[in-house]
Amino acid sequence: MENARIAEIFSEIADLLELKGGNEFRVRSYRNAARTVSELPQRLADLVAEEEDLTGLPNIGKSTADKIREIVERGTCKRLEDLRAEIPEGLTELLQVPQLGPRKASQLYRELEIQSLGDLRQAAEDKKIRDLEGMGAKTEEKILEGIETLASSTGRILYHTAAQYAESLGKLLDGMDAVKQWEVAGSLRRGKETVGDLDILVQADDRKRVAESVAEHDSVVETIGRGEEKMSVRLESGLQVDIRFFDPAAFGSALAYFTGSKAHNIAVRRLAQANDWKLNEYGLFKGENRLAGKTEASVYHRLNLPWIPPELREDRGEIEAAEEGRLPDLITEKQIRGDFHSHTERTDGRESLEEMVEAARDRGYEFLAVTEHSKALSMAKGLDEDDLKAHAEKIREADERYEDIWVLAGIEVDILKSGRLDLDEKVLEDLDWVVASVHSYFKLEEKEMTDRLLAAVHSGVVHCIGHPTGRMIGSRDPVRFDHDRLFEACRDHGVCLEINGQPDRMDLPDTLCKRAREAGVLLALATDAHHHVEFDFMRYALLVARRGWLGKEDVLNTRTVKQLRKHLGSK
DNA sequence: GCCGTTTTCGGCCCGACTGTTTTCAGTCG
Numbered sequence: 001m002e003n004a005r006i007a008e009i010f011s012e013i014a015d016l017l018e019l020k021g022g023n024e025f026r027v028r029s030y031r032n033a034a035r036t037v038s039e040l041p042q043r044l045a046d047l048v049a050e051e052e053d054l055t056g057l058p059n060i061g062k063s064t065a066d067k068i069r070e071i072v073e074r075g076t077c078k079r080l081e082d083l084r085a086e087i088p089e090g091l092t093e094l095l096q097v098p099q100l101g102p103r104k105a106s107q108l109y110r111e112l113e114i115q116s117l118g119d120l121r122q123a124a125e126d127k128k129i130r131d132l133e134g135m136g137a138k139t140e141e142k143i144l145e146g147i148e149t150l151a152s153s154t155g156r157i158l159y160h161t162a163a164q165y166a167e168s169l170g171k172l173l174d175g176m177d178a179v180k181q182w183e184v185a186g187s188l189r190r191g192k193e194t195v196g197d198l199d200i201l202v203q204a205d206d207r208k209r210v211a212e213s214v215a216e217h218d219s220v221v222e223t224i225g226r227g228e229e230k231m232s233v234r235l236e237s238g239l240q241v242d243i244r245f246f247d248p249a250a251f252g253s254a255l256a257y258f259t260g261s262k263a264h265n266i267a268v269r270r271l272a273q274a275n276d277w278k279l280n281e282y283g284l285f286k287g288e289n290r291l292a293g294k295t296e297a298s299v300y301h302r303l304n305l306p307w308i309p310p311e312l313r314e315d316r317g318e319i320e321a322a323e324e325g326r327l328p329d330l331i332t333e334k335q336i337r338g339d340f341h342s343h344t345e346r347t348d349g350r351e352s353l354e355e356m357v358e359a360a361r362d363r364g365y366e367f368l369a370v371t372e373h374s375k376a377l378s379m380a381k382g383l384d385e386d387d388l389k390a391h392a393e394k395i396r397e398a399d400e401r402y403e404d405i406w407v408l409a410g411i412e413v414d415i416l417k418s419g420r421l422d423l424d425e426k427v428l429e430d431l432d433w434v435v436a437s438v439h440s441y442f443k444l445e446e447k448e449m450t451d452r453l454l455a456a457v458h459s460g461v462v463h464c465i466g467h468p469t470g471r472m473i474g475s476r477d478p479v480r481f482d483h484d485r486l487f488e489a490c491r492d493h494g495v496c497l498e499i500n501g502q503p504d505r506m507d508l509p510d511t512l513c514k515r516a517r518e519a520g521v522l523l524a525l526a527t528d529a530h531h532h533v534e535f536d537f538m539r540y541a542l543l544v545a546r547r548g549w550l551g552k553e554d555v556l557n558t559r560t561v562k563q564l565r566k567h568l569g570s571k
Numbered sequence: 572g573c574c575g576t577t578t579t580c581g582g583c584c585c586g587a588c589t590g591t592t593t594t595c596a597g598t599c600g
Binding site for chain 2: 023024025026027028029030032033058059060061062063064098099100101102103104133134135136138139142186197199225226227228229230232242244258260262265266269270273274278279280281282
């Protein structure tokens with residue numbers, strides 16, 4: 001039983017309770033519990049086995065703790081079974097339709113016996129919905145559109161993709177005289193690996209003109225709503241964009257408000273309430289009197305907090321850390337001196353060694369590790385021992401030619417199913433940098449996978465574990481292993497964990513990053529570039545690192561060549 | 572159902588927009 005499944009159960013209970021018309025705060029409790037569970041670094045099943053007290057976890061009280069134990073033992077819980085018996089299957093899928101919430105969904109069920117998306121479409125097409133109390137022709141139309149949107153939407157999209165749309169809209173806004181300032185807020189600003197929609201804040205002289213221009217933008221296919229304060233549009237990709245207009249006096253509080261996360265906002269608002277103040281998107285207020293709002297920092301400062309970087313705003317302890325003056329000094333792009341994972345055309349990269357090295361120099365890097373695949377990945381032309389020796393020689397020759405950059409002769413060696421490395425350790429010993437990665441047998445049982453990874457760490461020739469969880473966002477689950485044991489082993493053997501910046505990997509994920517840091521593990525940021533343009537993926541690795549609370553000291557890439565040589569030499 | 576320098580009971584974030592209404596409920600973020 002994985003945490004994700006437990007979280008799903010709590011979400012389903014929340015949905016069903018909502019359809020039933022239950023207490024909205026109880027519903028919220030289940031949703032909060034689902035969030036806590038899904039973000040929890042430890043496996044609940046393990047905590048239950050160890051008879052840990054779960055009520056110490058945020059949003060988990062006695063009742064929820066009991067349910068967690070029940071779910072771990074039985075795979076489900078009575079509460080869910082009872083609700084399912086009471087409310088027809090299919091009704092929850094109606095909640096997925098935009099603009100259709102629990103009230104209308106249950107009304108549709110009660111009055112028209114609608115129990116599925118199919119029923120809903122039929123009723124809308126038959127124009128039966130417009131006759132219901134509180135609904136009309138417009139509602140019917142919205143529902144049909146909502147069903148279409150649902151069918152074509154893919155849910156959350158990669159940060160990388162969302163950032164491209166944001167950039168394109170940003171260009172439009174930059175080009176308008178009426179726009180005085182604009183900022184992207186929401187989960188994109190927080191650097192989350194996936195983004196559900198775009199939130200853009202705009203200060204403008206002529207809101208109407210801005211709204212018109214946005215509505216006419218190439219990538220906009222539909223205007224969902226449009227008012228004085230906000231407008232919502234849908235892009236060709238299905239992505240929803242919310243534009244909100246604010247005056248300068250409220251721009252900072254609005255930015256904070258719409259950056260979220262929701263949980264962070266609630267926690268900050270509680271601090272305001274403790275002073276009998278009110279915090280909303282228009283500012284921090286004492287009665288009618290605005291205490292702060294022009295900048296984000298002014299809002300935080302008035303609440304006796306330092307400004308909190310957006311990447312930390314997840315209610316994962318940042319408020320307490322801010323109160324106690326122990327927020328981490330997060331790593332920045334400028335502190336990155338090199339990249340620890342790249343491929344060339346010798347295996348599955350697309351450019352020559354020289355092209356890659358020169359591009360790294362152009363970025364101002366002081367070092368670059370070239371890490372081709374090993375022979376187990378025959379599809380990728382992986383190297384055997386002799387190939388590797390020859391290639392390492394070639395890399396060292398290149399290193400001689402470029403005085404201002406250290407080209408590390410490296411490898412990304414496969415960790416085989418048994419935990420053995422795919423290449424003779426004698427050959428690996430002569431390299432400057434050895435990344436060991438799992439590229440096969442992703443479904444091993446936790447114990448077997450843990451032993452497999454530990455064997456690589458214990459080998460004595462590995463410097464870094466590549467993309468440690470192996471997850472592909474949206475398409476492949478992370479492999480299962482005992483995180484704490486791997487972290488401890490890495491710390492004790494001086495082995496780094498990689499933060500791979502490929503947009504669909506972003507692996508190690510942020511929450512595990514935070515725990516690896518707490519365990520004393522050193523992280524290595526890397527792009528896994530197969531073409532020099534992918535060196536830009538370092539920004540995604542950086543986002544993960546920042547969301548994982550990493551500072552300069554926690555990251556190997558911040559070392560000078562001299563320090564790095566010393567660090568690697570001492571291994 | 573959770574939670575506690577206001578509290579173990581009684582709160583729980585709060586405002587914009589839409590469509591249906593003649594003052595508001597539902598949905599969303």
